[in-house]
Amino acid sequence: MMGALELVGESRCFGGRQLRFAHRAASLDCDMHFAVYLPPQAESEPVPVLYWLSGLTCNDENFTTKAGAQRYASAHGVALVAPDTSPRGEGVPDDPEGAWDFGLGAGFYVNATNAPWSAHYRMYDYVLEDLPAALAGLPLDTSRAAISGHSMGGHGALVIALRNPGRFRSVSAFAPICSPTRCPWGEKALGNYLGDDRAAWESYDSTCLIRLAGEHLPMLVDQGEADGFLAEQLRPELLREAAQEAGYPLTLRMQPDYDHSYYFISTFIGEHIAFHASHL
Amino acid sequence: MMGALELVGESRCFGGRQLRFAHRAASLDCDMHFAVYLPPQAESEPVPVLYWLSGLTCNDENFTTKAGAQRYASAHGVALVAPDTSPRGEGVPDDPEGAWDFGLGAGFYVNATNAPWSAHYRMYDYVLEDLPAALAGLPLDTSRAAISGHSMGGHGALVIALRNPGRFRSVSAFAPICSPTRCPWGEKALGNYLGDDRAAWESYDSTCLIRLAGEHLPMLVDQGEADGFLAEQLRPELLREAAQEAGYPLTLRMQPDYDHSYYFISTFIGEHIAFHASHL
Numbered sequence: 264m265m266g267a268l269e270l271v272g273e274s275r276c277f278g279g280r281q282l283r284f285a286h287r288a289a290s291l292d293c294d295m296h297f298a299v300y301l302p303p304q305a306e307s308e309p310v311p312v313l314y315w316l317s318g319l320t321c322n323d324e325n326f327t328t329k330a331g332a333q334r335y336a337s338a339h340g341v342a343l344v345a346p347d348t349s350p351r352g353e354g355v356p357d358d359p360e361g362a363w364d365f366g367l368g369a370g371f372y373v374n375a376t377n378a379p380w381s382a383h384y385r386m387y388d389y390v391l392e393d394l395p396a397a398l399a400g401l402p403l404d405t406s407r408a409a410i411s412g413h414s415m416g417g418h419g420a421l422v423i424a425l426r427n428p429g430r431f432r433s434v435s436a437f438a439p440i441c442s443p444t445r446c447p448w449g450e451k452a453l454g455n456y457l458g459d460d461r462a463a464w465e466s467y468d469s470t471c472l473i474r475l476a477g478e479h480l481p482m483l484v485d486q487g488e489a490d491g492f493l494a495e496q497l498r499p500e501l502l503r504e505a506a507q508e509a510g511y512p513l514t515l516r517m518q519p520d521y522d523h524s525y526y527f528i529s530t531f532i533g534e535h536i537a538f539h540a541s542h543l
Numbered sequence: 544m545m546g547a548l549e550l551v552g553e554s555r556c557f558g559g560r561q562l563r564f565a566h567r568a569a570s571l572d573c574d575m576h577f578a579v580y581l582p583p584q585a586e587s588e589p590v591p592v593l594y595w596l597s598g599l600t601c602n603d604e605n606f607t608t609k610a611g612a613q614r615y616a617s618a619h620g621v622a623l624v625a626p627d628t629s630p631r632g633e634g635v636p637d638d639p640e641g642a643w644d645f646g647l648g649a650g651f652y653v654n655a656t657n658a659p660w661s662a663h664y665r666m667y668d669y670v671l672e673d674l675p676a677a678l679a680g681l682p683l684d685t686s687r688a689a690i691s692g693h694s695m696g697g698h699g700a701l702v703i704a705l706r707n708p709g710r711f712r713s714v715s716a717f718a719p720i721c722s723p724t725r726c727p728w729g730e731k732a733l734g735n736y737l738g739d740d741r742a743a744w745e746s747y748d749s750t751c752l753i754r755l756a757g758e759h760l761p762m763l764v765d766q767g768e769a770d771g772f773l774a775e776q777l778r779p780e781l782l783r784e785a786a787q788e789a790g791y792p793l794t795l796r797m798q799p800d801y802d803h804s805y806y807f808i809s810t811f812i813g814e815h816i817a818f819h820a821s822h823l
Contacts, residue, residue: 275769275798276806331611331809489555518555526556529611 268397271296277337278303281327286397290388291350297394298323299401300333304340311407311543312398313536315345316390316416316423319448320368323347326413329525335533339540342403346394348416350383364448365455371443372419373467375456384456387467390423391430409539411435413528414492417484418443421469421502428478433542435483435535437528438490441502442470448496470505473513482506483514483538485531487521548677551576557617558583561607566677570668571630577674578603579681580613584620589684591823593816595625596670596692596699599728600648603627606693609805615813619820622683626674628696630663644728645735651723652699653747655736664736667747670703671710689819691715693808694772697764698723701749701782708758713822715763715815717808718770721782722750728776750785753793762786763794763818765811767801 272283279302288295304310313336315326326332326345336343349355349370356379358366375384395405410431412420417439424434443449444464453464465471486499493499499515506513521527552563559582568575584590593616595606606612606625616623629635629650636659638646655664675685690711692700697719704714723729724744733744745751766779773779779795786793801807 274802274804274806275767275800275810277810281806328609328805331614333806333809334611334813487555520555522554524554525608526554526561526613529613530555530557533614 268400276300277333279305279333279337281333283323284397288350288389288393290385290393291383293350293352293355293383295347295351295389296323297347297397298327298343298345299398300327300336300343301402302337302340302342305342305402309402309404310340310342311409312342312344312403312405313539314390314394314408314410314420315343316372316410316412316419317345317348318412318414318416319348320363321348321416322368325525329529330532331529332532332536335536339536341536341540341543344394344398346390349386355383356380365451369415369452371415371452371456371467372422373453373456376463377456377458380456386419387423390419391427407432407543409433409543411437411535411539412439413437414497414523415440415448418469422467422472424480425469425472425476426466428476428480431480433481433539435538437485437531438487438492438497438523439469439484439499439502440496441498442468444468444471445501446496446498470501473502473505473511474509476509476511479512481538481542482512483535485516485518485535487518487523487527489520490523492523548680556580557613559585559613559617561613563603564677568630568669568673570665570673571663573630573632573635573663575627575631575669576603577627577677578607578623578625579678580607580616580623581682582617582620582622585622585682589682590620590622591687591689592622592624592678592683592685593819594670594674594688594690594700595623596652596690596696597625597628598692598694598696599628600643601628602648605805609809610812611809612812612816615816619816621816621820621823624674624678626670629666635663636660645731649695649732651695651732651736651747652702653733653736656743657736657738660736666699667703670699671707687712687823689713689823691717691815691819692719693717694777694803695720695728698749702747702752704760705749705752705756706746708756708760711760713761713819715818717765717811718767718772718777718803719749719764719779719782720776721778722748724748724751725781726776726778750781753782753785753791754789756789756791759792761818761822762792763815765796765798765815767798767803767807769800770803772803
């Protein structure tokens with residue numbers, strides 16, 4: 264059933280199964296881990312998929328251990344698929360100073376074109392190609408898919424959905440980096456991964472992409488007002504502006520007092536899963 | 544409001560507040576951290592308290608980040624108080640070989656009487672005395688209290704409740720170490736903390752205490768059948784036997800396929816909080 268996947272962890276959870284897999288990722292030229300939660304409904308029929316992209320410094324386990332999402336996935340019959348956030352392994356270059364906002368744990372869901380990053384840092388292709396292919400043996404209906412994520416992963420979810428609306432039925436994000444071409448985290452990452460030509464960066468900026476979108480997806484974004492990264496790095500007002508100008512149906516909710524942590528995500532993940540389930 | 548408490552962390556969560564405090568613990572002669580979740584109801588009136596005792600290697604943060612308990616605490620108007628699992632700090636002795644099942648992170652909720660442990664390892668007194676006293680400035684009604692825990696913390700919850708039935712209205716446990724006088728983890732811990740006199744160990748063994756109980760509390764225990772520690776370390780059959788012989792009203796539920804992880808706890812913590820709330 265698992266094909267070239269190696270099952271490296273399994274726990275019963277809310278009547279379903281929390282799984283962890285290892286596999287070889289062609290796009291990234293390295294071995295990767297990802298997590299899958301199969302709700303109990305998957306025992307009798309293929310279930311739709313919600314992809315979750317995590318933020319800076321995370322791997323595939325942060326969401327599965329901290330969000331409390333399995334409860335809602337079980338209730339709605341939706342599988343959760345959570346990849347790692349960057350290529351990994353001995354041959355994969357890291358930030359030369361070991362910074363946490365670039366390199367390992369900070370792939371930004373782009374296809375790097377700039378050496379030395381271009382050999383491995385191709386998380387955009389990994390999420391769109393390798394990961395769905397790796398799921399082939401599981402009881403999933405990947406034609407019914409949605410995507411969500413947090414912070415850097417919120418940026419990834421928005422960008423991947425906006426560029427591939429035919430692949431997803433809905434998109435959501437928690438505290439996304441809305442415009443990486445206009446914030447320090449994004450400028451550092453895109454400058455290194457893509458090089459100095461800022462025009463190339465725009466294909467990874469949701470505020471640019473949303474203006475070009477032909478097809479509209481249901482889009483839900485939650486942002487905590489007490490998030491310490493809000494004003495400098497996340498900038499949801501730029502996404503709201505761009506959506507308004509483009510006539511894109513964005514629901515952006517500012518949540519008073521919530522910060523950037525999984526306490527924020529755990530509070531609203533149930534509403535996000537219900538939102539996606541209504542479109543799946 | 545906080546008295547001698549130092550507030551070291553605060554996040555909004557499910558409409559309430561997830562707090563982390565530092566304070567000086569007289570019983571332990573060291574500085575300690577503990578976590579408090581205040582549900583939204585605490586903004587208008589004092590709320591009852593569920594104490595949570597964690598297992599080996601844990602600190603006060605495992606439960607607050609992984610159990611997903613805040614959702615249910617918010618729904619039922621119950622506060623969650625989660626202490627660390629042992630004394631901490633430079634002067635506190637650890638297992639000489641750095642073992643994970645004894646010393647730091649493994650206080651076993653006893654008052655040690657054996658040197659060098661007796662100077663700091665007094666987690667029984669800490670949970671019963673220092674911790675409730677430290678809560679005095681918070682909007683809590685500590686006269687309405689319940690207690691629960693996991694593994695070593697399940698042992699702690701059962702022992703503390705059985706010895707102090709007037710202090711708690713209900714008790715529950717996930718995969719508790721039911722009889723530390725009759726399992727390797729317990730024999731190592733009690734032998735070191737209490738010395739060689741096995742008679743002294745019995746006041747920290749729920750299967751001994753339950754036979755002596757004059758007052759009965761509502762008691763709920765969940766145990767996963769796929770728990771790798773079940774047969775050798777946890778031994779719930781000994782608790783069931785003792786409860787039956789003593790006529791103590793224990794509800795012990797064996798949960799097929801569940802393991803020892805927080806995936807198990809997160810699945811059933813909602814039912815435990817509802818159970819406690821019905822007695823608070």
